Amino acid sequence: MADVNRGNRPLSPHLQVYRLPMAAVTSIMTRITGHALVAGILLLVWWLVAAVSGPRAFAAADWVVRSWIGFIVLTGSAWALWFHTLAGIRHLFYDSGQLLRIEEAERASWAIIIGSVVLTLLSLILFFFA
Amino acid sequence: MRYITPRKAAQGLGSAHSGTADHWFITVSSCALVLLVPAFLLVIGNAIGLPHPELVAYFGRPYPALITALFIVVGMVHFIKGTRIMIDDYFQHTARKVAIIVSVVFSWAVIAAAVFALAKMTLVTFAI
Numbered sequence: 001m002a003d004v005n006r007g008n009r010p011l012s013p014h015l016q017v018y019r020l021p022m023a024a025v026t027s028i029m030t031r032i033t034g035h036a037l038v039a040g041i042l043l044l045v046w047w048l049v050a051a052v053s054g055p056r057a058f059a060a061a062d063w064v065v066r067s068w069i070g071f072i073v074l075t076g077s078a079w080a081l082w083f084h085t086l087a088g089i090r091h092l093f094y095d096s097g098q099l100l101r102i103e104e105a106e107r108a109s110w111a112i113i114i115g116s117v118v119l120t121l122l123s124l125i126l127f128f129f130a
Numbered sequence: 131m132r133y134i135t136p137r138k139a140a141q142g143l144g145s146a147h148s149g150t151a152d153h154w155f156i157t158v159s160s161c162a163l164v165l166l167v168p169a170f171l172l173v174i175g176n177a178i179g180l181p182h183p184e185l186v187a188y189f190g191r192p193y194p195a196l197i198t199a200l201f202i203v204v205g206m207v208h209f210i211k212g213t214r215i216m217i218d219d220y221f222q223h224t225a226r227k228v229a230i231i232v233s234v235v236f237s238w239a240v241i242a243a244a245v246f247a248l249a250k251m252t253l254v255t256f257a258i
Contacts, residue, residue, distance in 0.1 A: 034212050045240055048247035051185055058182050085167045088160045127175045
């Protein structure tokens with residue numbers, strides 16, 4: 001066993017040292033954003049139910065929705081929703097056999113990231129100024 | 131020794147030959163949600179900040195109520211199928227069953243709460 005080369009063998013890619021391709025990063029983000037949206041939907045449904053529960057319940061829920069906590073949760077949810085939507089549209093392309101080449105998948109990943117940020121900013125501008 | 135046959139040990143770990151139904155449902159609902167997402171964001175954007183009576187009257191109108199109801203019903207059933215994929219990836223055996231049950235029960239509770247609120251706002255608006 002003395003002649004075995006232990007120092008110079010190829011290693012399998014390990015998550016901590018392996019730089020994930022953008023297509024992998026956006027794929028993981030699709031799952032995370034989809035599940036994280038539960039926070040935004042819970043806040044909004046609580047708000048809707050409070051609106052039919054009485055003035056005091058509504059005042060509490062409406063305060064949270066319009067506070068900085070609500071702003072962070074809802075802005076984060078808007079971005080997660082846009083991201084998940086764009087990534088979902090990409091999955092429809094994947095299913096039809098398109099965007100599957102490495103460069104295309106890489107470019108589509110950047111389009112999803114940049115697109116989701118632009119659409120979120122547009123949503124905020126529409127909300128505050130229109 | 132374990133009193134379990136190799137077949138029993140492998141059961142539930144492979145294809146059930148029914149997964150395409152879930153994938154097809156996610157495909158169909160995602161197409162609906164592509165349209166519902168911008169519509170819902172506009173509805174919610176217009177609603178946030180309204181005083182209480184105006185908010186109730188707003189959701190008593192057909193379009194805000196229908197878009198909100200459709201988004202939450204279609205979205206939460208899409209969520210059930212989506213969490214199911216995640217659960218199948220990360221959980222096994224009893225933990226998987228519990229996670230699926232929690233996901234389904236939670237999602238339908240959210241749907242019921244939202245539909246109840248929207249229905250009541252429509253009825254209150256009619257009463258006025």
